[in-house]
Amino acid sequence: xxxxxxxxxxxxxxxxxxxxxxxxxxxxxxxxxxxxxxxxxxxxxxxxxxxxxxxxxxxxxxxxxxxxxxxxxxxxxxxxxxxxxxxxxxxxxxxxxxxxxxxxxxxxxxxxxxxxxxxxxxxxxxxxxxxxxxxxxxxxxxxxxxxxxxxxxxxxxxxxxxxxxxxxxxxxxxxxxxxxxxxxxxxxxxxxxxxxxxxxxxxxxxxxxxxxxxxxxxxxxxxxxxxxxxxxxxxxxxxxxxxxxxxxxxxxxxxxxxxx
Numbered sequence: 430x431x432x433x434x435x436x437x438x439x440x441x442x443x444x445x446x447x448x449x450x451x452x453x454x455x456x457x458x459x460x461x462x463x464x465x466x467x468x469x470x471x472x473x474x475x476x477x478x479x480x481x482x483x484x485x486x487x488x489x490x491x492x493x494x495x496x497x498x499x500x501x502x503x504x505x506x507x508x509x510x511x512x513x514x515x516x517x518x519x520x521x522x523x524x525x526x527x528x529x530x531x532x533x534x535x536x537x538x539x540x541x542x543x544x545x546x547x548x549x550x551x552x553x554x555x556x557x558x559x560x561x562x563x564x565x566x567x568x569x570x571x572x573x574x575x576x577x578x579x580x581x582x583x584x585x586x587x588x589x590x591x592x593x594x595x596x597x598x599x600x601x602x603x604x605x606x607x608x609x610x611x612x613x614x615x616x617x618x619x620x621x622x623x624x625x626x627x628x629x630x631x632x633x634x635x636x637x638x639x640x641x642x643x644x645x646x647x648x649x650x651x652x653x654x655x656x657x658x659x660x661x662x663x664x665x666x667x668x669x670x671x672x673x674x675x676x677x678x679x680x681x682x683x684x685x686x687x688x689x
Contacts, residue, residue, distance in 0.1 A: 435474050435501050437606055441494065442538030444604040446476045446562070451603055456480040458596055458616055459534050459560045461487050466527040468492060470518050470535035470545060470561075475502050477536065482509050490526050492518045519544055523552045532558040539564050539608065546571070546583060549617070553590045559617040560596075568595055568613035580668050582640045586633065589625065589672045591617040627679040635679050639667035647678075656682050 437443040446452055456477055461467065461484050472478045472491040481489055492514045493499050499515045514526075519541060523531070533556055537545050542563040549556050563571075570579040571587055572595040587593060599612040625632055635651070642650035647670075648663040659681045662674065670678065 435495070435498050438495060442540035443471075443473060443495070444536075444539070444606060444608045445473050446536050446599075446603060447605050448603040449476060449479070451599055452476040453480050454597070455536075455560060455562060455614055456484070456534065458614065459532055460558055460618075461532070464530060464532035464557055466490075466529055466531040468518075468523070468526060468531060468533045470533060471538055472502060472513075473498055473536065475505055477534065478502065478506065478511065481534070482506065482511060488512075488527075490514055492516060492521065492526075494518070519548055523548075523555060527555065529555075530557045531555055532560070534560045536562045539567075542567055543583060546587060550586055550590065553619065557619045559591075560614065561617075562599060562612050562614045564608075565598060565611040565613040568615045572615060575669055575671050575674075577668065581643070582637055585636045585640075585670075585672055585675055587617065589632075589676075590620060590622055592620050593617055625676055625679075627676050628683050631683060632675065632679045635682065636667075636675055639670070639675075643667045657685055658682075 435445070437445055459467070465486055466488050467481065467490070469478060469481060469489065469491045472493055478491060481487065490512045491502065493502065494515070494517050496515065499513055502513055533549065549559055566579070570581055571583055572593045573580050573584060594616040596614040596616055599614065601607040601609070601611060638654055639647055639650050643666060646664050646666060648658045650667065651658050659678070662670065662678050
């Protein structure tokens with residue numbers, strides 16, 4: 430491989446982190462004392478992988494869709510205890526990788542970061558912690574609370590099941606090729622909530638419907654769905670409601686459906 434590197438592919442959203450000290454900070458944010466089973470999403474040229482392999486006792490699986498990267502990683506870490514899986518993380522059954530509690534880490538490709546988080550939600554019984562680098566805008570959207578313009582669907586759904594932390598910002602110049610935006614590292618830790626105190630499918634529908642018309646009062650935003658919004662929420666907008674508010678709203682709509 431020319432210059433012993435991997436060519437970043439735009440269609441895969443690849444921007445390779447080139448600062449080893451930032452990579453070390455990212456890996457140190459992961460609680461590998463609690464979670465020994467770790468999936469790295471999109472290892473690329475192994476800038477995070479090199480530090481992860483130095484942690485004693487972890488069972489590391491690196492999932493990479495890019496064949497050139499897989500070939501590079503196999504050569505770079507030959508003889509190391511690294512299990513590389515070539516494939517699409519979004520299409521994988523995580524229960525086939527690990528049947529015990531796990532953590533996920535990665536410099537997530539910008540073009541699929543939201544899909545990665547939705548997959549985490551679908552596997553929240555297994556995924557106990559996530560440390561990931563994403564676009565700064567996405568990190569802010571996920572971590573901000575009610576009242577923020579960036580607070581949205583993903584914020585509510587993730588915060589229902591995880592504690593979110595914005596750890597630090599990473600400048601464009603630390604990547605190859607440099608992205609046009611800043612990046613940020615976040616940490617998600619599974620909270621104590623095993624299940625919502627309401628119909629979860631309805632909760633997801635209500636949250637998505639409310640934010641799809643986020644400029645409207647909830648009474649108007651949810652009207653097309655035939656939902657009668659309780660008076661306490663009717664004159665509020667989606668961005669004003671906490672996770673607990675959305676749970677209470679969903680419970681009220683459940684009762685309304687039962688009456689009907």
